[in-house]
Amino acid sequence: MTPLIATTRPTSPPTFAELGVRDEIVRALAEDGIERAFAIQELTLPLALAGDDLIGQARTGMGKTYGFGVPLLQRVSTSTDRPLTGIPRALVVVPTRELCIQVSGDLADAAKYLTAGDRPLSVQAIYGGRPYEPQIEALQAGADVVVGTPGRLLDLAQQGHLQLGGLTVLVLDEADEMLDLGFLPDIERILARIPDDRQSMLFSATMPGPIITLARSFMNQPTHIRAEAPHSSAVHDATEQFVYRAHALDKAELVARVLQARGRGATMIFTRTKRTAQKVADDLGERGFKVGAVHGDLNQVAREKALKAFRTGDIDVLVATDVAARGIDIDDVTHVVNYQCPDDEKTYVHRIGRTGRAGKTGVAVTLVDWDELARWSMIDKALNLQCPDPAETYSSSPHLFTELNIPTEATGAIGNAGRSPAKRSEGGDGERRESSADRQRAPRNTTRSRRRTRGGRAAGGDTSAPAARTGEPGEARTAGPSDDNGQSAPRRRRRRRPSKTAAAVNGN
Numbered sequence: 001m002t003p004l005i006a007t008t009r010p011t012s013p014p015t016f017a018e019l020g021v022r023d024e025i026v027r028a029l030a031e032d033g034i035e036r037a038f039a040i041q042e043l044t045l046p047l048a049l050a051g052d053d054l055i056g057q058a059r060t061g062m063g064k065t066y067g068f069g070v071p072l073l074q075r076v077s078t079s080t081d082r083p084l085t086g087i088p089r090a091l092v093v094v095p096t097r098e099l100c101i102q103v104s105g106d107l108a109d110a111a112k113y114l115t116a117g118d119r120p121l122s123v124q125a126i127y128g129g130r131p132y133e134p135q136i137e138a139l140q141a142g143a144d145v146v147v148g149t150p151g152r153l154l155d156l157a158q159q160g161h162l163q164l165g166g167l168t169v170l171v172l173d174e175a176d177e178m179l180d181l182g183f184l185p186d187i188e189r190i191l192a193r194i195p196d197d198r199q200s201m202l203f204s205a206t207m208p209g210p211i212i213t214l215a216r217s218f219m220n221q222p223t224h225i226r227a228e229a230p231h232s233s234a235v236h237d238a239t240e241q242f243v244y245r246a247h248a249l250d251k252a253e254l255v256a257r258v259l260q261a262r263g264r265g266a267t268m269i270f271t272r273t274k275r276t277a278q279k280v281a282d283d284l285g286e287r288g289f290k291v292g293a294v295h296g297d298l299n300q301v302a303r304e305k306a307l308k309a310f311r312t313g314d315i316d317v318l319v320a321t322d323v324a325a326r327g328i329d330i331d332d333v334t335h336v337v338n339y340q341c342p343d344d345e346k347t348y349v350h351r352i353g354r355t356g357r358a359g360k361t362g363v364a365v366t367l368v369d370w371d372e373l374a375r376w377s378m379i380d381k382a383l384n385l386q387c388p389d390p391a392e393t394y395s396s397s398p399h400l401f402t403e404l405n406i407p408t409e410a411t412g413a414i415g416n417a418g419r420s421p422a423k424r425s426e427g428g429d430g431e432r433r434e435s436s437a438d439r440q441r442a443p444r445n446t447t448r449s450r451r452r453t454r455g456g457r458a459a460g461g462d463t464s465a466p467a468a469r470t471g472e473p474g475e476a477r478t479a480g481p482s483d484d485n486g487q488s489a490p491r492r493r494r495r496r497r498p499s500k501t502a503a504a505v506n507g508n
Contacts, residue, residue, distance in 0.1 A: 086142025
């Protein structure tokens with residue numbers, strides 16, 4: 001493999017038309033506001049359009065999807081060796097369901113003016129968490145380009161519903177993530193079903209050893225392309241990073257202040273566990289924020305609904321676990337909050353890579369608990385962030401408000417949820433409503449009387465009172481004498497013992 005490394009690029013990036021892209025694709029991209037190529041696209045398009053195998057390496061958010069998507073669509077739509085019959089001609093393999101939805105949507109948008117004979121070019125998403133039948137019907141109806149996750153692709157291929165013998169283009173996207181998720185065995189089984197005479201492209205943010213070995217096994221003299229200099233930082237220069245040592249019991253309050261920073265737009269909050277993700281989402285919802293969650297405990301329909309609401313702006317805060325968020329590709333995210341410290345530097349890079357995308361700036365806030373300091377120290381050292389000992393920070397710390405541009409009047413909630421519990425319990429007419437806590441603290445009813453009894457009779461000679469509970473069998477209760485204040489002295493209990501005669505009789 002011959003690396004092709006770009007350390008500089010022209011001041012004005014070239015347009016897709018200048019790079020030789022079809023007018024139909026250029027028109028579709030322009031309608032989405034995409035006219036000029038990013039660095040990875042500028043470098044990959046000439047080689048990919050020529051049919052060469054290539055490895056594209058760039059940080060997340062640098063435009064890799066169109067780096068392989070545009071040449072893929074152009075080759076499939078202009079192929080003259082055999083007509084498009086609905087059997088897949090291109091396959092894109094991605095690690096997660098969310099990324100599958102994202103990539104297939106982007107390709108469908110770019111292909112909306114392309115045709116396959118007398119019908120539109122078809123792009124079909126194949127992923128788990130959804131019923132098999134609709135996906136099988138879509139493949140039977142014809143799919144020119146298939147984007148899918150390894151497990152579902154392999155299942156449908158083994159069942160004979162997905163035909164891979166007609167592929168001319170293969171793309172592995174986010175290959176390093178597929179390695180982390182354990183998908184390499186499935187990838188190798190899929191590769192065994194694909195013709196050797198094909199164009200192959202592999203895109204990845206990092207290039208660990210197993211990925212290089214995989215590339216050598218199925219690619220034909222690929223050109224390795226990097227969209228930045230080898231010494232460049234793994235994290236975005238356009239992302240401003242803040243790291244705070246925060247107490248677990250104060251994190252919710254602290255995050256609520258961060259979400260009220262001036263200029264904050266769409267925000268992603270990352271957690272390590274599914275339970276924490278849902279807990280944080282519920283807590284922020286109670287505080288008045290428009291929030292959704294994406295994690296493994298939610299079914300696919302709920303996850304897609306939350307992602308759609310986040311993309312359309314119906315919610316502006318999305319809480320997600322690492323695996324669920326790997327396929328979320330939204331350019332307008334302004335803030336990323338690491339509610340829990342990432343496990344390693346790669347996870348940290350992927351998390352904060354959700355902001356500062358497509359040439360925009362972003363803010364990344366990482367909260368490190370006391371028991372996470374050792375883990376953070378390793379991340380800091382690996383990425384040379386020069387912040388091994390984060391400042392101890394609370395939701396009321398002045399430097400938090402100053403550094404993140406948070407208004408001083410920001411509280412732990414917004415809107416109606418931001419009022420005090422006493423005020424929230426008031427109605428619109430100012431009348432106070434009784435809360436459960438109020439009912440628990442209500443004074444005892446002074447008009448209620450209790451009657452005392454002695455030996456089954458009312459203490460004051462009232463025989464209408466119910467008798468007291470009698471003792472256990474064999475036990476008698478006697479009333480003790482009263483003191484000068486009329487209060488009864490403690491009663492004595494006397495246990496009856498069997499007589500000697502009875503004992504003698506029993507003994508016989």
